[in-house]
Amino acid sequence: MESVLLGAALVVTLVALLIVVLRRPGGPPPEPAPTEDERDAVRREAGEIRARAESDAEEIVRRAEEQARTHADGARAEQEEARQRRDEITTLREDVERRESRLAEREERLDTEARRLEERAARIEEAGRAQDERRTELDRLDEQRRAVLEQVAGMTADQARSELVAAIENQAKREAVLVTREIESAAREEGEKRARKIVTLAIQRVASEQTTESVVSVMHLPSDEMKGRIIGREGRNIRAFETTTGVNLIIDDTPEAVLLSCFDPVRREVGRLTLEKLVLDGRIHPQRIEEIYERSKTEVEDLCVRAGEDALVELGVTEMHPELIGLLGRLRYRTSYGQNVLKHLIESAHLAGVMAAELRLPVPLLKRCALLHDIGKALTHEVEGSHALIGAEIARRYGEDEEVVHAIEAHHNEVEVRTIEAVLTQAADGISGGRPGARRESLEAYVKRLERLEEIAKTNHEGVEKVFAMQAGREIRVMVKPDSVDDIQAQVIARDIAKRVESELTYPGQIRVTVVRESRATEFAR
Incomplete structure (x- = not known):
């Protein structure tokens, strides 16, 4: 920048000297004086030269200023870059110093931890030596104790070990028995809980009425005068009635009522129906008694068949031999501990069906087993033997399946139970007979x-x-x-x-x- 300015000043100085020399009076002999035009031309030329010199000088100055600004901007950029580099170097230096500080602290902590571990290892080693010494001492004391025990007990260690093993074996057996009992108890509780749930559900779904009957039927009369007609002349009518029907007729002081007593419920029902028709007809004599008895007997047999068919329809049981249906109907007039046997069979069949459904077993088969399990009670006064075995023989004779026959003969454990159907038949029988109010007994x-x-x-x-x-x-x-x-x-x-x-x-x-x-x-x- 300074050299450019010096060059411009030198050019201006030379132009000025040239002008002065041209104007100086001394020197070589003067030429003829220039004319006014020449002087004007010189002035113009000098003015042009000066203008060009000034213009060149300004251009030079301008270029010099631009170059100077360019150099200044580059210098500032270099200065800024240098400053940034100094800042980065300073930051890196500070970062390195911090890392060195942290490494120094970490090395110090590691040194402290290493010293602590060395001290701990030394303590552990010392404790191990002390434990070895203690173990050696305990072994020695154990040997002494064993020797003293053998001396006091009068037996060797092997003998004592055998007795100890025997004692431990007995204790183990006892504990095994206790564990076995606990397992059995848990299994029994779980089984009882499951069975109780099934039985409770069956009882809740089968709500049967309570029935109480006896071996005596009461026959109401329109008036006490009818008692004399029933007795007849010298007791002829009452004797004929008892001989024909097999039912005892009790006439006492009870007003407008007589009692019919017979342990055969079907026969008692036939006698009751016969007496009822005789009283309504009014004609009571031995021949009339026999006629009415035959008609009543046929009517009761029809009622028995109808009762058996109604039971089958209620339970949805089909294809049963007509003789079995008639025997079922006869149980309508029979009681056991005050419970009507036919209603007991129907209730048992419902219970067995519900339990079979809960256990995913064939419901119709279980209903059939429960319905026929007391069929032998219809003939127990005619055939000797247990009603379970009699019922099984009857069912077998009339073509029932072997599962049904076995359930009948095993429901009182007179035959060993072999099927789940027999077990559920026993359960249904027990539930129906054991529910509150189902049966009664004397005081x-x-x-x-x-x-x-x-x-x-x-x-x-x-x-x-x-x-x-x-x-x-x-x-x-x-x-x-x-x-x-x-x-x-x-x-x-x-x-x-x-x-x-x-x-x-x-x-x-x-x-x-x-x-x-x-x-x-x-x-x-x-």
Whole structure:
């Protein structure tokens, strides 16, 4: 920039000197004086030269300024870049210093941790040596103790080991028995819970009415004068009636009523119907009694067949032999412990069907088994033997399947149970006969059964302290002495009592045996 300015100044100076020289008076002999035009031309030329010089100088100055600005901008850019580089270097230097500081701190911590680990390893090694010494000392003391024990006990370590193994074996057997009992108890509880659910559902879905009947029928008369006509001259009519029907006719002081008594319910119904028709007709004599009896007998037989058919329709059972249908209908007039047998069979069939549906078993087969399980009761007064075996023989004779026959003969365990159908038939029979209000028994028989239950629980059982028959004879609660009877023995007592009750008593439903073993601790504060 400075050199450019110096060059421009030099050019201007030379032009000025040239002008001065041209104007100086001394020197070589003057030429003739220029004319005015020449002077004007020189002035113009000088002006042009000056203008060109000034223009060149300005151009030079302008270029010099632009070059100077360019150099200045480049210098500033270089200066800014240098400053940025200095800042980056400063930042990197600070970052490196921080990292070095952190590395130094980490190395210091690692050194501290290494020293701590070395100290810990030293302590562990020292503890290991102490433990080895202690183990050696314990081995020595154990040898001494074993020698002393062998000397005191008078037997070797092998003998003592054998006795210990035997004791442990006995303890293991006892614990195994306890575990087995717990598993059996859990399985039994689960089974009972499942069975209780199925049975409860079946009972809830089958709501049958309670029935109480007896061996005596009451016949109401329009007036007491009819009693004399029934008796007849010198008792002729009443004797003919009893001889023809086989029903005892009891005429007492009861106003406008007579009693018909017979253990055969069908025969009693025929007698009742015969007497009812004789009373309505008004003509009572031996020949008329025989005529009415025959008609009543046919009518009752038709009613029996109709009752059997109605039971089959209600249950949806089909294709049964007509003789079996007639026998089923006869059970309409028979009772067991005050429960109508036909209604009991229908109720049992419904229960068996519900349980079979819950267990995914064939419902029609189970209904058939339960419906026919007491069919033998229709002939027990005519054929000797158990009604279960008689019923099985009848069912087999009239073409029933072997599953049905087996369920009939096994429902009282007179034949070993082999099928699930027989088990469900037993369950349905027990539920129908054991539900509250289904059956009744006399007060005397009830009291005797309770006394017998308590007697069975008390007899031949050591450690039994008290016995109570509860829940109307459906539960026996046995209190045992805790010092004489342990938990396993209590289970044995409960099972033994249950087996004896099953073998010695006849009862509807089931009886629970509960053995209570109570331990008490007593102290006195003084």
